[in-house]
Each structure stands twice: as structure tokens, then as C-alpha cells.
Amino acid sequence: MLILSRKISESIVIDGRIHVKIVRVEGDVVKIGIEAPSDVPVHRQEVYEEIQRNNQQALVRPTSPLPKLLGAKQPASAPILKGIKP
Amino acid sequence: MAYPVLTRLGMKCNCIETEPAVAAASNVRLPMGLLGFEKLKDYLLIASPDEEPFGRLKAEGDASIAFVVLNPFLIVPDYQPDIPQADVEFLGLKDADEAMLLNIVTVHKTGQATMNLKGPIVINRNTGVGKQVVIANGAEYSVQHPLLVSEGAA
Secondary structure, X not given: OOOOOOOOOOEEEEOOOEEEEEEEEEXXXXXXXXXXXXXXXXXXXXXXXXXXHHHHHHEOOOOOOOOOEXXXXXXXXOOOOEOOOO | OHHHHHHHHOOOOOOOOOOOOOOEEEEEEOOOOEOXXXXXXXXXXXXOHHHOOOEEEEEOOOOXXXXXXXXXXXXXXXXXXXXXXXXXXXXXXXXXXXXXXXXXXXXXXXXXXXXXXXOOEEEXXXXXXXXXXXXXXXXXXXXXXXXXXXXXXX
């Protein structure tokens, strides 16, 4: 692992196109700003690993039959998706 | 009719015309792949009447990669995933109507089934382009939300 020390508002550049900036330090929390091309996914590691693990476990064989879902109800109104205007 | 099955999944029908008893299918493009499966970007969403309301998301060109998916609002009607603005822009979503969500379902060896509410696959139903989104309010939801299923196969 490459270990660099940075002061607040200093940056690191990766592969010439990914920029990581130390935005703020509050106690033991470091706020990090990342600029990356849209084809480069960036995630908090533990969240990424949890979802990746779940995806792995969810793989289904083509011949596997599925159980019957119980309790499904057709929603009464359009769902609300935070982040997108209704 | 196969179309109501796909509609229950939330897909606008840019579907392949099929006989009612046969599965309907639709192309889904995931430019970033799925988390842990970044290299696979082209999928087929298949809705079989005998599996409904589950769908299957199958990777084109790799038969070993397939996932069971479900419209989460059928089970959690008040699910309110907070989709980061960068993802809204990435998908070109102008309003909530254009978005369709498919959440990955795990059928466990015990026969129980759970659904991942932390990482929905959000699809622009007009373009067929989607992304597995890490929602900003993931702490409110489970990666293994329990589903009520009958014992044994459908």
C-alpha cells in the first residue's frame, strides 16, 4: 500500500485522471472529495463488499426452480424515489 | 399475456413479441456491470409467467451468471431509496416515472428467500440502461430483507 501524508485541501492524482482531495478533518472523520470519470465506480469499501458478497450469493442456476412469492401486492400509487423529482 | 408480467416487473415494453405462455424478454445494459461483476454489461431480463412476479436477469454470453430479480414495491410499498444525484444523471432520469427498480433476490439453501434493498438495480425504462445503485439511505434497509415464499419450487 502506498502511504502519503496530505494536509487539508491537498490532493492526490491516480492514473492521471482520478483526483482525491482531503476536504475536511473533523475529529476522527476525514471528508474526502473524489473526482473521477463517469466510468470509474467509487464506493465506500464496506458497503461495496457487502453488496458484492450478496450478489455472489444470489447467483442462480438456469435450471433452478424458484419458490412461489407470497404476499405480493400491486402498489396503489406510483412509488416515491428520493433523489428524482416526482 | 406476457406483457402484464413484464409490466409488473416495471418494464415498458420494448419487448420481444412472444406467445402469451412463453417468457417475454427485454435487453438491459449495465455500463458499470453489477458490483463484483463489473465486466458483464449486457443482460437479458426475462419474465416467465410461471415464475412471476420474479424475473431473471441473465448475462448475455455467460450462462453461469444469472440473478433472480423483483420489483421491490410489490413487497415494500413504502420503500424510498435515496438515489444519489450522480446516478440520476448517469441514467438520464428526468422524473421518477422513467425509473424502474429491480432488486436482487437470494434463494437460500434453506428454501428461504431474501431481497437486497441496499443496492437496487435502477433502470431507465426508456433507454434500457441501468446501474446497481448504492442508495444514500442504505442504513435504513437490509441487504437481506426477508420474503415470504412457499416451500419448494413454484
